[in-house]
Amino acid sequence: MKTRQRQHEPVIGLEVHVELNTESKMFCSNSTQYFGQTPNIHTCPVCLGFPGALPYTNKKAIEYCIKIGLALGCEIAEETVFERKNYFYSDLPKGYQISQYRWPLCRGGRMVVKNKVGEEREIRVNRVHMEEDTAKLVHQFGISNSKGATLIDFNRSGVPLVEIVTEPDFRDLAEIRDYAKKLQQVMRYLGVSNADMEKGDMRLEANVSVRQVQSSKFKVQNELPKYRIELKNINSFRFMVAAVQYEIERQIEALEKGEKLVQETRGWDENNRRTYVQRVKEEATDYRYFPEPDIPPIEIDKDIETELRRQMPELPWEKTERLIQEYSLSSSQARVLSETQEFADYFEEAVKVVNSLSLSLSLSLSPVRIANVLINKKFDREQVLPARFVEMIREEEDRPGVSSEELEGAVHSVIAENTKAVADYRKGKEASLQFLLGQVMAKTRGQSNPVAIREALLRNLR
Ligand SMILES: [Zn+2]
Numbered sequence: 001m002k003t004r005q006r007q008h009e010p011v012i013g014l015e016v017h018v019e020l021n022t023e024s025k026m027f028c029s030n031s032t033q034y035f036g037q038t039p040n041i042h043t044c045p046v047c048l049g050f051p052g053a054l055p056y057t058n059k060k061a062i063e064y065c066i067k068i069g070l071a072l073g074c075e076i077a078e079e080t081v082f083e084r085k086n087y088f089y090s091d092l093p094k095g096y097q098i099s100q101y102r103w104p105l106c107r108g109g110r111m112v113v114k115n116k117v118g119e120e121r122e123i124r125v126n127r128v129h130m131e132e133d134t135a136k137l138v139h140q141f142g143i144s145n146s147k148g149a150t151l152i153d154f155n156r157s158g159v160p161l162v163e164i165v166t167e168p169d170f171r172d173l174a175e176i177r178d179y180a181k182k183l184q185q186v187m188r189y190l191g192v193s194n195a196d197m198e199k200g201d202m203r204l205e206a207n208v209s210v211r212q213v214q215s216s217k218f219k220v221q222n223e224l225p226k227y228r229i230e231l232k233n234i235n236s237f238r239f240m241v242a243a244v245q246y247e248i249e250r251q252i253e254a255l256e257k258g259e260k261l262v263q264e265t266r267g268w269d270e271n272n273r274r275t276y277v278q279r280v281k282e283e284a285t286d287y288r289y290f291p292e293p294d295i296p297p298i299e300i301d302k303d304i305e306t307e308l309r310r311q312m313p314e315l316p317w318e319k320t321e322r323l324i325q326e327y328s329l330s331s332s333q334a335r336v337l338s339e340t341q342e343f344a345d346y347f348e349e350a351v352k353v354v355n356s357l358s359l360s361l362s363l364s365l366s367p368v369r370i371a372n373v374l375i376n377k378k379f380d381r382e383q384v385l386p387a388r389f390v391e392m393i394r395e396e397e398d399r400p401g402v403s404s405e406e407l408e409g410a411v412h413s414v415i416a417e418n419t420k421a422v423a424d425y426r427k428g429k430e431a432s433l434q435f436l437l438g439q440v441m442a443k444t445r446g447q448s449n450p451v452a453i454r455e456a457l458l459r460n461l462r
Contacts, residue, residue: 008210008255010248011225013168014176015205016183017161018193019133020064025158026132027055027098027295034136034155035199047158049093054294057082061160062105062130062298064192066308068162069106069128071186071315076305080105082130082292087285090152091134099163101289104129105300111166111182112317116174123179124167133159162193168207168224173241180204180237185316189341197237204240206231209261210251230265231275243268243275250275319344327351327367336375347374349386357390365393369446402448410443411456425461433457 025032028046045053066076081103084096109125135157141148164183170176184202187195195202209225229247234240247266254261266275291297314322316338323334323344337344347370354365373393384392402410414436415422425432433454440453 008252012170016164017203020160026160039153043154065130072109074106074109081297083289085287099131100129113175113178116172123169126165133161208247234268333371353390414439
């Protein structure tokens, strides 16, 4: 297995669909709520595809899409055009999907991800564009003459959908996991989607191929394999990862046997834990794209872009970096805290509370300590205010972590080792006491109670 991996490497690109959480649909005013709703209650001639019904664009959705593009470092188009993507399927009442092809809203971004050995790699984002969701098909069995039937729920038809397409830059599963996680965080930080993969708010498709690793004399390796396997209609992130892993193995094995791989679409069979062929593509499907005649091209004013830039929140990776810089947290602490904005806010609020308390207390309540307790202690943050949380840590502090003998011993040796600070303190330099306190704290591995240290120090210095 190890040698195989050295000869071949996977080349993977991802397409991610994200459903926006706007109030209304992309091209009509119906509600976007479809999860757990009575079927077909949020519909109208536009999203049912009646002839002659005219679509009108959802401004909020366009703004959300631009924000996603900005977060990924994309260039925002000055003018964007919707096009019709023509294909026939029962979840598509118009016979085409309004999407974007030649003139997407955003182009050319990037995302930094960690690979399986913890190195950072850049994934290029090709484009971020706007489109509409299809209706939802519900397969039921035993409805008429126990033959079963497929029902169509149009509540989802026309819900705003953003598609984010990467270049085939992924080389391992860790990168895919990290990318999906960061993308999900971005959506939540921006407040544009719940990005819940279980509910289908965020769906992944992957194209996977494998190529021979070229010898090291070739510095750049950009030749792509002649085929690619598209993994589609896999509605769980876990299954998608399993399918990608299976494909990598299968393709390497096939290439080693000298078999030729062809372009095809595959699905995931969870029962047998393997992928299976859904469709073999002779050539690329022709969707006969053409500009949507009912929606005029949309100009994106520079002022609009500037305003949306101004509204951008601190992004997850920016927050992680700032927490490290500002509070000397470890990168893993900072990453955990910035998993959600709410968690990071809670931490910073707690630090503020500590800073407003006296200096001697803050010694044992360093930001690193607060972060540690926050991460390791399980409690409902909605029920406990940050001020109360800090109080809880202080109450625990009151129980001495070291014996009084050990504390006394530490105080004696600190006084003996720091004659200058002791002399300074006796001359009236208050800051020296603080220094000595820190030394005792370090000697007792941060386990002792600062109030008790202070008492012991004062007693011995007298
Ligand atoms: Zn509608």
